Amino acid sequence: MTLMTRTxxxxxxxxxxxxxxxxxxxxxxxxxxxxxxxxxxxEQVFALNFILQKPLLxxxxxxxxxxxxxxxxxxxxxxxxxxxxxFFTALFCSLGGYVFAKxxxxxxxxxxxxxxxxMMIPGMMFLVPQFAIVTKLGxxxxxxxxxxxxxxxxxGIFLMRQxxxxxxxxxxxxxxxxxxxxxxxxxxxxxxxxMTIITMVFLLSFLFHWSxxxxxxxxxxPESDKLTLPIGLALFKGQYTSDWAKMMAASCFSIIPIALxxxxxxxxxxxxxxxxxxxx
Amino acid sequence: MMExxxxxxxxxxxxxxxxxxxxxxxxxxYAVFLVYPIFYSMYLSFRTVxxxxxxxxxxxxxxxxxxxxxxxxxxDYHFWWSLTVTFYYAILYIPLLIFSxxxxxxxxxxxxxxxxxxxxxxFMPNVLDMFVVGTIWMFLYAPQGGVISQIMxxxxxxxxxxxxxxxxxxxxxxxxxxxxxxxxxxxxxxxFLAAIQNISRSVYEAADIDGASNWQKFTKITxxxxxxxILFMVVTGMIGALNSFTEIYAMTSGKPNVVVFGKTMEAxxxxxxxxxxxxxxxxxxxxxxxxxxxxxITLAVSYVNAKILKxxx
Numbered sequence: 001m002t003l004m005t006r007t008x009x010x011x012x013x014x015x016x017x018x019x020x021x022x023x024x025x026x027x028x029x030x031x032x033x034x035x036x037x038x039x040x041x042x043e044q045v046f047a048l049n050f051i052l053q054k055p056l057l058x059x060x061x062x063x064x065x066x067x068x069x070x071x072x073x074x075x076x077x078x079x080x081x082x083x084x085x086x087f088f089t090a091l092f093c094s095l096g097g098y099v100f101a102k103x104x105x106x107x108x109x110x111x112x113x114x115x116x117x118x119m120m121i122p123g124m125m126f127l128v129p130q131f132a133i134v135t136k137l138g139x140x141x142x143x144x145x146x147x148x149x150x151x152x153x154x155x156g157i158f159l160m161r162q163x164x165x166x167x168x169x170x171x172x173x174x175x176x177x178x179x180x181x182x183x184x185x186x187x188x189x190x191x192x193x194x195m196t197i198i199t200m201v202f203l204l205s206f207l208f209h210w211s212x213x214x215x216x217x218x219x220x221x222p223e224s225d226k227l228t229l230p231i232g233l234a235l236f237k238g239q240y241t242s243d244w245a246k247m248m249a250a251s252c253f254s255i256i257p258i259a260l261x262x263x264x265x266x267x268x269x270x271x272x273x274x275x276x277x278x279x280x
Numbered sequence: 281m282m283e284x285x286x287x288x289x290x291x292x293x294x295x296x297x298x299x300x301x302x303x304x305x306x307x308x309x310y311a312v313f314l315v316y317p318i319f320y321s322m323y324l325s326f327r328t329v330x331x332x333x334x335x336x337x338x339x340x341x342x343x344x345x346x347x348x349x350x351x352x353x354x355x356d357y358h359f360w361w362s363l364t365v366t367f368y369y370a371i372l373y374i375p376l377l378i379f380s381x382x383x384x385x386x387x388x389x390x391x392x393x394x395x396x397x398x399x400x401x402x403f404m405p406n407v408l409d410m411f412v413v414g415t416i417w418m419f420l421y422a423p424q425g426g427v428i429s430q431i432m433x434x435x436x437x438x439x440x441x442x443x444x445x446x447x448x449x450x451x452x453x454x455x456x457x458x459x460x461x462x463x464x465x466x467x468x469x470x471x472f473l474a475a476i477q478n479i480s481r482s483v484y485e486a487a488d489i490d491g492a493s494n495w496q497k498f499t500k501i502t503x504x505x506x507x508x509x510i511l512f513m514v515v516t517g518m519i520g521a522l523n524s525f526t527e528i529y530a531m532t533s534g535k536p537n538v539v540v541f542g543k544t545m546e547a548x549x550x551x552x553x554x555x556x557x558x559x560x561x562x563x564x565x566x567x568x569x570x571x572x573x574x575x576x577i578t579l580a581v582s583y584v585n586a587k588i589l590k591x592x593x
Contacts, residue, residue, distance in 0.1 A: 019387050020394075024401045027462050030416045031405075033427060037419075046425030092306040099303060105296035118314055122523050122578045124552050125571045128324060128564050129317030132339040152310035182298050211409040213526045214556070230411040234529075237415060244419050254412045262407050266400050269407055274470045 031255060038249040045245045059249035066246075069239075073225070074232035075253050077143075078210060081228055085147045085209030089156055090202040097160020097197075098190050102172060112161075115154045123214075131218050141224035146216055147209065155276060156201045163197035164190065200272040203265055210258065229254040325349055325568035342565060349569035359570065361545045362554035363577075365453070369550055370521035372457045378513050380461055381468025382506070386498070388469065389476050399473075403466030410463075414530025417459040421445045421531075446531055449538035449547035456531050456548060468513055475506045508589075515585040522578050525552035 037045055039055040064072040099105065100112055130149050139145030167190065175185050191198065213230050220227055222235055233250050240246065262269055289297065327342035328349065334341040353359055384402055388395055405413065420427050423444030432440040445455035479501065487497050528534060534549035534557070549557075551574055558567040 013392065016387060016390055016392055020392070020398045023384055023387065024398060027402055027405055027465070030413065030420060030459075030462075031408075033420065034416050046430075048427065048430050092309070095302040096306040099295075099299040103295040103299045104292060105299040106292065108299070115310070118310075120579065120582055121318070122519065122574060124523055124525070124555055125321065125575050126314070126317050127555065127559060128568045128571060129321040130313055131559070132320065132324065132564070133313065133317065135339065148309060149313040152306055152314055154310075157306065186302070207407055211411070213409070213411045213529075217529075218559070230409055233412060233415060244422075244425075247415060248419065251412045251416055254409045258408055259404060262404055263400070266403070270403055270470055273406065274467065274474075 031259070034248045034251050034255065037245055038252050040245060042245055059245050060252070063246050063249045064253075069232055069236045069250075071229070071232055071250050071253055074227050074229045077226050078228040078254070080143055081146050081212075081216075082206045082210040084143065085150065085212075086202040086206035088147070088151050089153045089205035090198050092151055093153055093156035093160050093201050094191065094194065094198055095186070096157045097164055098186060100157065100161040101164035101167070102169065102190075115157060119154050127214070127218065130215075134219055139219065141220055141226055143226060145219040146212070146226070146228070150209065150212060150215065153201070153205060153208075156205065159201055159272070159275065160194070160197055164194055167193050199265075200268045203261070203268050204272045206261075207258065207269070210254075321568045321571060324565055325572055326565070328565040329562055338562070339564070345565070349566050350573075352566065353569050353573060357543060358545065358549075358554065359551075359573075361540065362549050362551045365547070365549055366521050366524070366551045368453060369457065369524060369548075370518050372453060373460060373521065374514055374517035376457060376461045377464060377468060377517060378510055380465040381513070382472050384465055384469040385472035385476060386502075388473055399466075399469075402469055405463040406466050408463070410526040411530045413463055414459065414527050417455075418446065418531050421455055423447060443536075447536055449536050452532050452536055452548050456527055459531065460527055468509070471509045471512070472506055475509050476502060479505050511585070511589055515582065515589075518581050518585070519578060521550070522574060522581070523552055524550050525556060528553045529556070 036050070036052065038059050039052055039057075040047075041056055041058075063069070064075075100108065126149075134140060134145045134149065137145075139148075171189065171193075172185055175189055180188070210228075211230070216228050216231050217234070220231055227235070229250070233247065233254070236243075236250060237247060324339070324342065326344060326346060326349070328345045329338060330341070330343050388399055388402075421429070421440075421444060423429055423441050426440075426444070429440035429444065432438070445451045483501055484497060487501060492500070528548055528550055532548040534546040534553050536547055537544050538547040539545070551570075555567055555570050555574070558570060
């Protein structure tokens with residue numbers, strides 16, 4: 001290859017890498033800055049230096065054990081809400097997805113169609129009536145109040161049905177001949193074969209419940225001991241408007257665990273989140 | 281006993297029984313928290329919390345006031361303003377989002393080394409908590425001491441440190457939208473990337489033979505073939521604007537004030553945020569009426585979009 005043909009190729013590559021890197025800086029800078037400021041002493045918060053003299057864990061410790069805004073507690077609450085939300089959504093949707101995929105029951109397609117139609121309704125619509133129901137049930141300031149109203153995830157059923165339809169019916173038939181009952185077929189056969197999609201629905205719902213800000217805000221009063229991370233941060237922000245080092249440390253508790261889960265399980269997140277769009 | 285009964289049924293009835301049992305947990309939550317609220321919300325929208333309400337039983341103690349909430353809503357210029365702001369949000373957000381998603385997709389489509397690293401990096405902010413990300417951006421934008429205003433100051437532009445991006449009615453919404461675009465572009469990027477990779481290589485090769493430039497290939501081949509994705513992003517972007525709340529709550533709380541036709545309004549108070557404020561003031565009947573209005577707007581938007589989608593196929 002001569003230099004003549006090589007140079008434009010190299011120039012193109014260089015340009016592309018620079019462009020990709022600039023894009024990554026724009027997208028990731030806020031999180032880089034969050035971590036950096038959280039590690040700084042108070043007097044350095046506004047300084048434009050990108051290098052730490054010595055990283056401090058003080059902000060993290062302070063905010064984790066803060067007596068009026070215990071972010072350690074908020075973190076546990078967020079974990080409980082997101083894990084139980086993810087678990088029960090995955091359970092309900094796998095049970096439902098299975099019968100839609102493999103059973104031939106009366107009004108099956110009509111019911112499925114109605115379920116899908118509710119996905120069109122904007123979430124804002126449910127704010128007042130769901131709040132009224134939760135109030136009447138006495139579920140204000142409880143985990144149930146935060147989790148249960150959002151367990152009927154239609155998109156989850158949709159994903160499960162699609163996946164489970166690919167399981168050959170012949171396997172189910174032969175299990176039946178061997179004397180397996182409905183429950184056994186579901187738990188011993190369908191669930192192990194559908195672990196991929198179950199994990200995906202669990203992770204997507206975990207994420208949803210971790211960030212379900214408006215609803216957590218509505219069903220908790222400020223005195224609640226069930227406050228989740230973003231609500232805790234919102235209250236802290238209202239009280240200490242300029243204590244940015246602490247706020248960034250508190251933000252890390254919400255951002256870093258999700259970022260780590262994303263790095264490990266990104267295939268699930270990217271496929272799951274975009275699958276609704278690619279269908280059509 | 282039960283087993284016997286089930287085994288005597290016709291197969292379809294048997295399947296229906298099993299389906300009901302398996303679906304019952306899902307349907308129970310669905311009925312109580314998704315179906316019932318639609319009707320209950322309608323019921324509430326004809327009622328108003330009275331001044332002397334029983335504070336421990338507010339929802340049962342609301343008084344019937346007929347269409348009063350809807351009439352007030354139609355006359356409420358704050359409501360119409362919030363719809364205008366929502367529209368403004370969509371007009372800024374959707375084109376910027378499509379543009380940056382497409383740029384990232386085209387850049388990534390060259391399959392350079394490290395391409396999967398960049399793909400993950402761009403997508404990652406999508407999964408992070410909106411409120412927390414909004415708070416970080418508020419810090420970046422802060423007029424005193426925020427990184428952006430400091431860098432701009434060093435470059436001799438003092439606009440950012442005077443009022444701040446989020447403090448000026450002219451730039452507040454743009455500030456919110458830029459933060460959102462940088463958070464959400466990775467999503468559109470994945471969709472565009474999948475579509476571009478579906479375009480057969482031979483199409484581009486044929487264009488090469490005809491002597492088409494890169495720009496011509498982009499505008500004449502790539503853009504028309506990713507049109508369905510652009511339409512999808514317009515639809516979801518509009519519905520997203522009608523549902524927007526957290527980003528506004530995190531970054532501006534609907535502020536700053538702006539004077540429109542002699543009335544003081546809030547520059548970033550989108551419909552979702554206005555609805556929340558009504559809930560916050562315990563105007564439950566009014567908020568229910570407003571959510572019905574928003575439902576009809578959303579359905580109208582979806583309907584128009586579906587028509588456009590159909591005609592484009």
